[in-house]
Amino acid sequence: MATTKKAATPKKAAATKTAVTKAAAPKKAVAKKAITKKAVATKAATKTTTPMSSAPGRAARRSPSVAAGAARASGERARRRSTPLLSASASEGVAEQAPAPKAVSQPTPEPQPTPAPAPAASTPATRRAAHRPQPTVRAKASPKATRQAGIRPQSPRAKRAADEAARRHLRVATVAEPPPRPTSSRPSSARPASPDPTATQTDMSLPVPGIEELLSASIAAMRMAAQGAGISPEEIERRIAATLAFLRRRLEGDYSVDEFGYDEHFAEHVIFPMLRPIYRNWFRVEVRGLENIPDEGGALIVSNHSGTIAIDSLMVAQAIHDEHPKHRVMRALGADLVFQTPVLGSFARRGGSTLATGDDVDRLFAKGELVGVFPEGFKGVGKPFKERYKLQRFGRGGFVSAALKAGAPIIPTSVVGAEEIAPILGNMKTVARLLGLPYAPVTPTFPLLGPLGLIPLPSKWIIEFGAPIETAPHGAAAADDPMLVFDLTDQVRETIQQTLYSLLMQRRSVFF
Amino acid sequence: MGQVVLVTGVSRYIGGVLARRLAADPSVDKVIGVDVIPPPRDLGAAEFVRADIRNPMIGKVIAQGDVDTVVHANVIATPTFAGGRTPQKEINVIGTMQLLAACQKASTVKRLVVKSTAAVYGSTPRDPAMFTEEMTAKRLPSSGFGKDSIEVEGYVRGFARRRPDAEILTLRFANIIGPRIRTSITDYFNLPVIPIPFGYDARLQFFHEDDAIAALARGVTGTSTGVVNLAGDGVLTVMQAAAIARRPFVVVPMAAAGPLGSLGKRFGLVDFSPDQMSFLAYGRGMDTTVMRERFGFNPSFSTRAAFEDFARTLSPIVPSFDAMSGAVGGVAGVAQQVLGRATGGRL
Numbered sequence: 001m002a003t004t005k006k007a008a009t010p011k012k013a014a015a016t017k018t019a020v021t022k023a024a025a026p027k028k029a030v031a032k033k034a035i036t037k038k039a040v041a042t043k044a045a046t047k048t049t050t051p052m053s054s055a056p057g058r059a060a061r062r063s064p065s066v067a068a069g070a071a072r073a074s075g076e077r078a079r080r081r082s083t084p085l086l087s088a089s090a091s092e093g094v095a096e097q098a099p100a101p102k103a104v105s106q107p108t109p110e111p112q113p114t115p116a117p118a119p120a121a122s123t124p125a126t127r128r129a130a131h132r133p134q135p136t137v138r139a140k141a142s143p144k145a146t147r148q149a150g151i152r153p154q155s156p157r158a159k160r161a162a163d164e165a166a167r168r169h170l171r172v173a174t175v176a177e178p179p180p181r182p183t184s185s186r187p188s189s190a191r192p193a194s195p196d197p198t199a200t201q202t203d204m205s206l207p208v209p210g211i212e213e214l215l216s217a218s219i220a221a222m223r224m225a226a227q228g229a230g231i232s233p234e235e236i237e238r239r240i241a242a243t244l245a246f247l248r249r250r251l252e253g254d255y256s257v258d259e260f261g262y263d264e265h266f267a268e269h270v271i272f273p274m275l276r277p278i279y280r281n282w283f284r285v286e287v288r289g290l291e292n293i294p295d296e297g298g299a300l301i302v303s304n305h306s307g308t309i310a311i312d313s314l315m316v317a318q319a320i321h322d323e324h325p326k327h328r329v330m331r332a333l334g335a336d337l338v339f340q341t342p343v344l345g346s347f348a349r350r351g352g353s354t355l356a357t358g359d360d361v362d363r364l365f366a367k368g369e370l371v372g373v374f375p376e377g378f379k380g381v382g383k384p385f386k387e388r389y390k391l392q393r394f395g396r397g398g399f400v401s402a403a404l405k406a407g408a409p410i411i412p413t414s415v416v417g418a419e420e421i422a423p424i425l426g427n428m429k430t431v432a433r434l435l436g437l438p439y440a441p442v443t444p445t446f447p448l449l450g451p452l453g454l455i456p457l458p459s460k461w462i463i464e465f466g467a468p469i470e471t472a473p474h475g476a477a478a479a480d481d482p483m484l485v486f487d488l489t490d491q492v493r494e495t496i497q498q499t500l501y502s503l504l505m506q507r508r509s510v511f512f
Numbered sequence: 513m514g515q516v517v518l519v520t521g522v523s524r525y526i527g528g529v530l531a532r533r534l535a536a537d538p539s540v541d542k543v544i545g546v547d548v549i550p551p552p553r554d555l556g557a558a559e560f561v562r563a564d565i566r567n568p569m570i571g572k573v574i575a576q577g578d579v580d581t582v583v584h585a586n587v588i589a590t591p592t593f594a595g596g597r598t599p600q601k602e603i604n605v606i607g608t609m610q611l612l613a614a615c616q617k618a619s620t621v622k623r624l625v626v627k628s629t630a631a632v633y634g635s636t637p638r639d640p641a642m643f644t645e646e647m648t649a650k651r652l653p654s655s656g657f658g659k660d661s662i663e664v665e666g667y668v669r670g671f672a673r674r675r676p677d678a679e680i681l682t683l684r685f686a687n688i689i690g691p692r693i694r695t696s697i698t699d700y701f702n703l704p705v706i707p708i709p710f711g712y713d714a715r716l717q718f719f720h721e722d723d724a725i726a727a728l729a730r731g732v733t734g735t736s737t738g739v740v741n742l743a744g745d746g747v748l749t750v751m752q753a754a755a756i757a758r759r760p761f762v763v764v765p766m767a768a769a770g771p772l773g774s775l776g777k778r779f780g781l782v783d784f785s786p787d788q789m790s791f792l793a794y795g796r797g798m799d800t801t802v803m804r805e806r807f808g809f810n811p812s813f814s815t816r817a818a819f820e821d822f823a824r825t826l827s828p829i830v831p832s833f834d835a836m837s838g839a840v841g842g843v844a845g846v847a848q849q850v851l852g853r854a855t856g857g858r859l
Contacts, residue, residue, distance in 0.1 A: 180599075235623065251755060252753070252755060252756075253748075253756040256816075257746075257748065257749050257752065258745055259642055259715070259746075260641045261713075261749070263749075336637050339636040339794070342709075342710055342711020342712060343710070343711035345637065345711070355637075355639070359642075359647075362644060363640075409587075458609030
């Protein structure tokens with residue numbers, strides 16, 4: 001009902017509406033003034049300029065906050081928002097007072113300079129989107145409003161303090177409106193220069209620079225930052241370009257994965273660079289006997305396994321990848337528990353690991369890959385600290401028969417330093433059983449410091465690749481000979497054990 | 513005199529196209545297509561007989577037609593297309609039983625070609641990277657299509673014992689994919705957002721639909737027997753496939769996969785059994801040496817090419833993803849150009 005009335009005589013309808021909802025407007029006169037003021041504001045949106053001297057405009061200036069409150073209470077704002085702008089210009093209440101609007105055909109109102117209905121009327125302020133009147137909240141009421149409201153006049157000093165306090169609360173509300181002074185001074189000086197009124201539109205719209213400009217700017221900023229940090233800017237640029245190229249290939253699926261799940265692109269760009277600082281700076285790995293690793297063709301790296309968290313396999317792979325002249329990738333063999341675990345399993349496959357089964361080893365050797373195996377398994381990783389550097393049982397020697405089948409040389413490898421990264425003092429067997437883990441270690445730091453206890457101690461590492469044990473002379477048929485397999489297994493085990501002892505003798509200290 | 517071929521499941525894509533193709537083959541005299549519902553596609557010169565393989569009447573069709581080669585392509589992979597799990601299982605298991613019983617009785621049948629699936633290998637973290645034909649599943653599929661296929665292969669082995677004179681060829685297909693076929697895996701990659709089990713990135717193999725039909729036709733007209741794995745070259749991971757399909761993905765914890773799967777089933781989006789969830793977590797690979805060397809078939813599509821051919825037909829459901837990846841690609845490209853200029857092409 002109210003809406004149909006409003007369509008006919010908007011002013012009257014709104015007035016009755018506000019009269020009904022008197023809570024916001026204390027006096028009917030004030031409410032009426034508010035309506036007229038709003039009408040003028042709507043008008044201002046469609047026109048280029050509004051004459052300052054119009055009587056309702058002046059009246060409205062006195063109580064803008066009350067008007068806004070009334071509008072909000074009566075749902076006027078929402079209705080206006082849904083009403084097309086063209087109908088607003090047809091309201092007869094103000095049409096007679098203002099010159100005929102010329103810019104009616106302009107569909108969207110542009111922010112135009114209109115006199116701000118502020119107490120400081122002497123400074124012209126920019127009013128934005130006047131067809132949607134925004135409540136202007138002022139800390140200071142006009143003298144007349146104060147008088148009408150029956151507020152006792154304060155001393156100027158007390159008033160200033162109260163205003164200051166009010167402004168502090170209202171800061172959020174005032175932010176919505178552009179600060180009046182700079183907008184009024186600068187665009188007014190710039191406007192005469194542009195004769196076309198639409199030129200202001202391009203001024204006000206968001207400047208969208210080309211992506212290239214943006215990038216050059218950000219790269220320049222990066223260069224400066226790099227210089228400030230003491231890194232060569234070219235290096236930074238190269239890294240950023242590499243990262244972006246990497247991201248693009250990952251997003252487009254433009255990489256290949258081999259049948260074991262080894263993702264060369266991911267390994268070269270994520271896994272190896274991630275481990276490199278740990279390898280170089282944390283453990284300061286010293287590598288010996290790299291010449292024992294063949295440049296091509298299958299070979300089997302057999303190493304001791306230790307250190308609670310099985311990071312030694314990663315370090316051996318890193319050593320071969322970084323230090324070997326051919327940068328070969330070691331394809332480590334892992335237990336099924338590894339591939340069952342989320343995240344760990346997919347990382348292991350991407351890094352080149354696969355399940356420790358004869359089928360996979362045969363397949364890897366057939367491709368001429370370098371295979372890494374840690375025959376101690378969880379027995380080696382989870383052994384107590386007092387048994388450090390004592391090799392555990394080497395399983396059934398399946399790795400030896402696989403090497404025999406393929407005729408691949410066995411390279412006994414000894415890792416010193418990994419035992420000390422997280423010394424196992426005890427084993428929480430019940431916890432391990434509950435969680436289905438092979439062991440639940442107690443280290444000097446682990447359950448005590450929480451997740452921080454997972455950080456390995458920075459021991460000094462030595463990795464020595466021993467002289468290869470040739471298996472080709474025995475022939476492929478020897479893979480089924482249990483006696484030979486056990487003998488070879490023992491030989492490999494003894495070699496690693498002896499090398500470990502001699503490396504321990506040479507080591508100056510655990511951490512240096 | 514040429515062959516008389518009976519093809520089951522001609523109302524579905526692979527069976528229908530295979531029947532038409534065989535009918536056009538000069539070495540094949542006659543093709544009889546069998547299914548319970550009339551085929552929606554033109555079978556060409558093939559003759560359609562409306563018969564249910566679950567019914568012993570199928571024996572009459574075989575006897576009357578003097579059929580010498582039977583192609584069993586009616587093992588249904590997706591329960592939604594069969595009207596639920598119960599009819600799917602009945603068609604797969606009882607249908608195979610009846611069909612093989614009829615074949616055993618008919619002395620004219622000399623050759624049996626069975627379309628089986630890689631699902632018989634199951635999918636566990638203890639799997640070898642690549643399955644060869646003589647390997648078996650580490651953990652037998654407990655439900656759905658995989659279990660049906662294992663039972664189907666069991667009946668086929670039983671048939672081989674009772675009819676040692678018949679030539680039997682079992683083709684284990686990797687996931688068949690392409691622009692026209694609809695399977696549960698195409699439904700999966702057609703989802704607006706692809707759910708991926710958290711922390712896993714399974715290896716997948718695909719086989720193009722055209723290759724699948726060519727391989728079946730070769731199986732019918734050729735003489736090779738035994739079990740053959742069929743898959744395209746190379747593997748894709750689930751995330752990689754999602755990237756190629758230009759679909760955003762969301763990681764879902766494995767524990768939540770069951771409820772989500774049943775929700776998807778209820779909305780008819782996708783139908784995934786627990787087996788297929790573990791397939792999406794651990795993946796599977798098949799060795800295809802036998803396919804190349806003994807069966808003598810070289811697929812024209814690699815796994816990647818087959819998937820790309822399928823992904824071509826996907827409509828972009830989330831346009832913002834395309835825009836986003838395009839934007840990142842564009843930024844990367846421009847950055848490389850700018851940097852290339854700045855560093856003098858040292859990149």
